[in-house]
Amino acid sequence: MTSPLLPKASEDQEALLLNRAKHPKHRPLLVSFALEEFEFPSSVCLEEMPLFPQWHLPLKLMAILMALTFLYTFMRDVLQPFVSQSRSDFYKIPILVMNKTLPWTAISLLALVYLPGLLAALLQLHRGTKYSSFPGWLERWMSMRKQLGLLAFFLAALHAIYSLCYPMRRSYRYKLLNWAYQQVQQNQEDSWVADDVWRMEIYVSLGIMGLGLLALLAISSLPSISDALNWREFTWMQRTLGYAALVLCTAHALVYGWRKWVEPKHYVWYTPPSFILASLLPATVLLVKAVLLLPCLDRRLGQIRRGWESPRPPRGRGVTEKDSL
Amino acid sequence: MTSPLLPKASEDQEALLLNRAKHPKHRPLLVSFALEEFEFPSSVCLEEMPLFPQWHLPLKLMAILMALTFLYTFMRDVLQPFVSQSRSDFYKIPILVMNKTLPWTAISLLALVYLPGLLAALLQLHRGTKYSSFPGWLERWMSMRKQLGLLAFFLAALHAIYSLCYPMRRSYRYKLLNWAYQQVQQNQEDSWVADDVWRMEIYVSLGIMGLGLLALLAISSLPSISDALNWREFTWMQRTLGYAALVLCTAHALVYGWRKWVEPKHYVWYTPPSFILASLLPATVLLVKAVLLLPCLDRRLGQIRRGWESPRPPRGRGVTEKDSL
Amino acid sequence: MTSPLLPKASEDQEALLLNRAKHPKHRPLLVSFALEEFEFPSSVCLEEMPLFPQWHLPLKLMAILMALTFLYTFMRDVLQPFVSQSRSDFYKIPILVMNKTLPWTAISLLALVYLPGLLAALLQLHRGTKYSSFPGWLERWMSMRKQLGLLAFFLAALHAIYSLCYPMRRSYRYKLLNWAYQQVQQNQEDSWVADDVWRMEIYVSLGIMGLGLLALLAISSLPSISDALNWREFTWMQRTLGYAALVLCTAHALVYGWRKWVEPKHYVWYTPPSFILASLLPATVLLVKAVLLLPCLDRRLGQIRRGWESPRPPRGRGVTEKDSL
DSSP: OOOTTSOOOHHHHHHHHHOTTTOTTTGGGSOOSOOOGGGSOTTOOGGGSOSOGGGHHHHHHHHHHHHHHHHHHHIIIIIHHHHHHOOOOGGGIIIIIHHHHHHHHHHHHHHHHHHHHHHHHHHHHHHTOSSSOOOHHHHHHHTTHHHHHHHHHHHHHHHHHHHHTGGGSHHHHHHHHHHHHHHHHTTOSOOOOHHHHHHHHHHHHHHHHHHHHHHHHHHHTSHHHHHHSOHHHHHHIIIIIHHHHHHHHHHHHHHHHTTTTTOGGGOGGGOOOHHHHHHHHHHHHHHHHHHHTSHHHHHHHHHHHTTOOOSSOOOHHHHHHHHHO | OOOTTSOOOHHHHHHHHHOTTTOTTTGGGSOOSOOOGGGSOTTOOGGGSOSSGGGHHHHHHHHHHHHHHHHHHHIIIIIHHHHHHOOOOGGGIIIIIHHHHHHHHHHHHHHHHHHHHHHHHHHHHHHTOSSSOOOHHHHHHHTTHHHHHHHHHHHHHHHHHHHHTGGGSHHHHHHHHHHHHHHHHTTOSOOOOHHHHHHHHHHHHHHHHHHHHHHHHHHHTSHHHHHHSOHHHHHHIIIIIHHHHHHHHHHHHHHHHTTGGGOGGGOGGGOOOHHHHHHHHHHHHHHHHHHHTSHHHHHHHHHHHTTOOOSSOOOHHHHHHHHHO | OOOTTSOOOHHHHHHHHHOTTTOTTTGGGSOOSOOOGGGSOTTOOGGGSOSOGGGHHHHHHHHHHHHHHHHHHHIIIIIHHHHHHOOOOGGGIIIIIHHHHHHHHHHHHHHHHHHHHHHHHHHHHHHTOSSSOOOHHHHHHHTTHHHHHHHHHHHHHHHHHHHHTGGGSHHHHHHHHHHHHHHHHTTOSOOOOHHHHHHHHHHHHHHHHHHHHHHHHHHHTSHHHHHHSOHHHHHHIIIIIIHHHHHHHHHHHHHHHTTTTTOGGGOGGGOOOHHHHHHHHHHHHHHHHHHHTSHHHHHHHHHHHTTOOOSSOOOHHHHHHHHHO
16 A cells, blocks of 8 residues: 555554554544444454543533433423414424524533632632642543533534524525515514614624634644643633633623513523523623632632642641542 | 744755654644745755645545536526526526535545445455455545545535525525515415425434534544544544434435425436435445344454454455456 | 543643653643643743744734724714714624624735735845845744634634624514515515626625635644645645635625626715725735736746846845845
């Protein structure tokens, strides 16, 4: 084989497997779409290799969140009209219900990316020292942030495509035609609702900007990119860009809600509209972050992180042992 | 120049060219938009370097497929109405015809990614051994899968953007307005067609999910990503995700077709609608895959790939020689 | 911590910081979403590290361009109707004005990627030698091209999403309904405007293709990808693909303009429509490039770049010193 793209000689591949470090450049040369078992040496025991260990927990979390949000939306948007007015809106499941599940899960995951950092900061403030390790669950959570963030971006991107395809659908076309018919029947010359227009222009714009920032964050998490960044650039990306994205996405959700907060008709079966539940977690995260940015707390945290310790005996260890039980 | 982004000293660059391995980190530092000839040392004889050797064949294949599908769609969607009803639909060429060509080519390329693996498996089953190399054309085909897959994703992404821009176009707006006018004239209160609505909601949703999986596959084929994957993760990505994407895209095409299969009006000039031809190849691939997953065949293939050989004398060599003639 | 994704031991990280070369593989393993200060060793003095030095100038340039184009569009599309007809179109700011600012800035940045190369070529032709360094500002400009190109792509992608969301907006829906109402009132059976239809089908299609090419260029600028390319492939990408993208985007802008050139109603307050100003720079760049491709100039440039020098004494140095003052 002349093609550098597929290392044929299986000893190459075994060598590669036995000693990755020596052949760093071989690995990417493998075909990346469709690889059959017989294409790699028998010495490879796939069963013994880990399968995305860092992704198990984040994916489980995502699956659970998606299931819950799906059921909640299905119950409110499809089941309720069917039961109460026996109106069959089941056609909403593939796109409309999906597209409430996706953003809800996405923004929740994004909030879960920034929550552990805040908890750690609070813990440090409480302990008054940085020289005591964090409880195990917090460690594990922190090690999951990259995966959570990438999943959040993936779902957000899907949410964008789903939203963009709305006007393309037959259902939307038929609705438009019927609205036009009604407008003519009611001889209503102008159907413009300034309030509605403003709401949508703003939340769509916010959503697109939020997606743009998330895309930058996702790109910066590519090994070859983060390789080229230094620590300060790296931290700046996550801190500044990350929180900016969270702010934009939360604003996107809140403006989407507009004044549904107070309109009773949105509380079908006494359940709040999904955007309220969706924006609770990110709003809390942003609030706590804002509190931590208060000069007094910020200064103290800075001292602690520069190695300063509070006079009282460091009880970090004990705390950790207790916590990690 | 202090900027690390553009290595000025040309000896650096010559060194880099003479010995890539020693300076793995220099290369990415070059500007990546617009590079003029005088910016690299005279020792570089561009003419002697290969220009994307692994991409020639896949790109040719793509070009041929696109030309054929374009002509077929042009003939059916533009020429036929012009000839038979002298209706001039030439405005359809830039977007509507393009957007039948793109998905058709994309799904065909995607099917061609998975076909060679199946052929190889069938060959192994037939030979009853894995200790005999594959015919040359199959080797070459297998080494092309990554390129085919990436091209399929690229065209699928373009197809998505083209589809999303449908309702934005003037042509769609004018059609909508005329439909609204007719609906009023015919005093038809509701133009809802449940069947049509369901069809579109489902195939759009399937398409978006398929695109999402293809995006994951494409990302996993970035050198720096596939570098970080181990063999099992790598294989799982291509096998599971890859076939899942193919299933979703094929379903996308079939649901798009819905029941046009049986509606004679879609067989203009006795030619079948394009989605039928488009889904033939992927459907066949999935069918063969399903057959190979039958317990009996699957077990036998497993044995062979663990090194088992069928009792009859290994005729692999002969076969290969014959095949590769 | 078993997870390879987060190096816990801080000495690892310090080692990594002190000697990046030795641990090339550690860096990408860090979490890439949300990194708190206490997560890296105290030996890291963030303040001493540079923060995206190569991006400062391009970002400033982008900010200035966006501000100017935003003001210009705001003045023409929002202020003018408000002042002259006291029509309040402020709802246009979040999306419609934004989406004139984005493409304008994007295409200007893209043109600025290719301009310095042309200036350098002209300078070489004028000096008749390649053995004299370029003025400092040109050097600096050339070292910015990658950043300029990536920013252009980022803004172009945002522009695409903004455009795709047009028909989704309430404002568009209400406009459609009102148009439908008017069409019925005027009893106008067909509102089809062939000219308008053609214009939109063509410029949308051109825009999508341009975006596709820009995406390929952006991907090819990922370190791990450009790593795998040889010089010829690299140059081909930027030259051929890059200029093809610029041609497509300029055509996209010109077809968008269609015949607004000559329609006085588009010259509100005696200002030309933005697409004219937007396409001036890229059109100039393409024109100069076309001139440089004329056989006579192209041959001479080729000679110079192969080391040929014009008979007159090389005055490069002097020139540079003068220029770089």
